[in-house]
Amino acid sequence: MFVPCGDSAPDLAGCTLLMPAVSVGNVGQLAIDLIISTLNMCKIGYFYTDCLVPMVGNNPYATAEENSTELSTNAEVYALPSRKLVALQLRSIFIKYKSKPFCEKLLSWVKSSGCAKVVVLSSSHSYHRNDLQLRSTPFRYLLTPSMQKSVQNKMQSLNWEEMEKTTCIPEIDESELCVRIPGGGITKTLYDEGCSKDIPVAVLLKFVSEGDNIPDALGLVEYLNEWLQMIKPCVQRDGPTAAALPWKIPSSWRLLFGSGLPPALF
Amino acid sequence: MNSGVWEEVGCAKLWNEWCRTTDTIHLSPTEAFCVFYHLKSNPSVLLCQCSCYVAEDQQFQWLEKVFGSCSRKNMQVTVLTCRHVTDYKTAESTSSLHTPFLKALKTQNFREPLCCSLLEQPNIVHDLPAAVLSYCQVWKIPAVLYLCYTDVMKLDLITVEAFKPVLSSRSLRGLVKNCLAASQLCAAKALGKWCSRAVCGKHAGGEGAGRFRSCQRYSGPGRSGNTWNIPQSTEILKKLMTTNEIQSNIYT
Numbered sequence A: 001m002f003v004p005c006g007d008s009a010p011d012l013a014g015c016t017l018l019m020p021a022v023s024v025g026n027v028g029q030l031a032i033d034l035i036i037s038t039l040n041m042c043k044i045g046y047f048y049t050d051c052l053v054p055m056v057g058n059n060p061y062a063t064a065e066e067n068s069t070e071l072s073t074n075a076e077v078y079a080l081p082s083r084k085l086v087a088l089q090l091r092s093i094f095i096k097y098k099s100k101p102f103c104e105k106l107l108s109w110v111k112s113s114g115c116a117k118v119v120v121l122s123s124s125h126s127y128h129r130n131d132l133q134l135r136s137t138p139f140r141y142l143l144t145p146s147m148q149k150s151v152q153n154k155m156q157s158l159n160w161e162e163m164e165k166t167t168c169i170p171e172i173d174e175s176e177l178c179v180r181i182p183g184g185g186i187t188k189t190l191y192d193e194g195c196s197k198d199i200p201v202a203v204l205l206k207f208v209s210e211g212d213n214i215p216d217a218l219g220l221v222e223y224l225n226e227w228l229q230m231i232k233p234c235v236q237r238d239g240p241t242a243a244a245l246p247w248k249i250p251s252s253w254r255l256l257f258g259s260g261l262p263p264a265l266f
Numbered sequence B: 001m002n003s004g005v006w007e008e009v010g011c012a013k014l015w016n017e018w019c020r021t022t023d024t025i026h027l028s029p030t031e032a033f034c035v036f037y038h039l040k041s042n043p044s045v046l047l048c049q050c051s052c053y054v055a056e057d058q059q060f061q062w063l064e065k066v067f068g069s070c071s072r073k074n075m076q077v078t079v080l081t082c083r084h085v086t087d088y089k090t091a092e093s094t095s096s097l098h099t100p101f102l103k104a105l106k107t108q109n110f111r112e113p114l115c116c117s118l119l120e121q122p123n124i125v126h127d128l129p130a131a132v133l134s135y136c137q138v139w140k141i142p143a144v145l146y147l148c149y150t151d152v153m154k155l156d157l158i159t160v161e162a163f164k165p166v167l168s169s170r171s172l173r174g175l176v177k178n179c180l181a182a183s184q185l186c187a188a189k190a191l192g193k194w195c196s197r198a199v200c201g202k203h204a205g206g207e208g209a210g211r212f213r214s215c216q217r218y219s220g221p222g223r224s225g226n227t228w229n230i231p232q233s234t235e236i237l238k239k240l241m242t243t244n245e246i247q248s249n250i251y252t
Helices: A025-040 A100-113 A143-157 A187-196 A213-226 B058-069 B126-137 B157-161 B178-185 B235-247
Strands: A002-004 A016-020 A042-047 A056-059 A073-078 A087-091 A117-125 A139-143 A203-206 B006-013 B034-037 B042-049 B075-084 B101-106 B145-151 B197-202
Touching: A016 A025, A025 A087, A025 A117, A025 A203, A025 A213, A056 B101, A056 B126, A100 A187, A117 A187, A117 A213, A117 B034, A139 A143, A139 A213, A143 A187, A143 A203, A187 A203, A203 A213, A213 B145, B006 B058, B034 B058, B075 B126, B126 B145, B145 B157
Parallel strands: A016 A087, A016 A117, A117 A203, B075 B145
Antiparallel strands: A002 A042, A042 A073, A073 A087, A139 A203, B006 B034, B034 B042, B042 B197, B075 B197, B101 B145
């Protein structure tokens, strides 16, 4: 499944794997794009799998003529060895019935490669929120048991909200409570697999609606950054305005809503 | 294919909801949808004529079956396909573009000069051509995709002529005897998802030995000098156009 770019497999022991779930608004994928682009991560390998719809295009993080000609596929792995960060980017949807096999293959690769933890960036339909969720922050986190031991205190110190359990059958109040992530794609599957296989998985998600989800992606990476401290804010010289984090928008985000319009339309 | 003698060596049969041929329409050989030919004078040169849509859940298996049976050493792949120009993303309106035009995508190991400009971000390619290119990129096989953006839904000579620069490329010109005539005869096939030519071959060294392009099938002897027999070109063109019409709407 994982095919390295070079001749030998890279050493991922102790690294943190960041990955998206293909979910509502594609927020997780946009967030991973921002991380790879801002941290200038380099490609270390591909996931060659029959689980995702094939697609190709030129380097989505191109900054100049020289680096714009590298071909990119639907599932690629990037790394920043100095920070022990690895990012998996998924660029297409799952083929029918293949999402669970993908999760199983992915997590077994995570285990065999020695990654310290997995962070899944995801989103959930905002219209599914209950009254309590509507009144609070739109960000939530979830931790598998093996992750809770090491990280729960940090989450509490950051005042983060854990994803609430809701009734398994929405209309019936007496049914069991469980975690539901509508619109979250493989998020729940990854979380359940992580629990059963004892893999440290953290899920960070935002309640979103479809639309222009760039602000949601920026919100999600800043939420992640509160914990992982991937980048520091740049100091603003003029006045006490809050320092902005210098996220770099990838060149491939151009024309997100289609080509230019014909002038004859107006 | 009119430039040499091609022998059929295999086929990849598949069925999906897009395959709606009737009994009276036969793509030779009967019922085969992806036909493989090799050049008799140089059997390491292979051509695949793909006249149907390979569905997304069939693409991986198609690749494993086709590429799994040949050695990756010294292989080079050329893919020719078409898309409608409305698929092309650009800052200006697509109605102001001069169609048809050619764009290319290549894998990391492809070192030859290209016949046209590269496909700019944020444009992407899907379907079988993308599956082929992904396979080649991952397994480090030199491969190039030439993609023609056109504004017509039916096959026409103007769209086909857009591929002319490809015929003059270093890898293909040894396989095409008369570029001008060949481009007029060639039905480099139609549009959208249901037809793309995957063309692959082993690069046995030397000009033209590695690749070829797909044209309609040549049949019958009797070619002299620069005059070309057109025994089946019109027939095959008609067949391809009818197939395209049938497959253009799965609900009819």
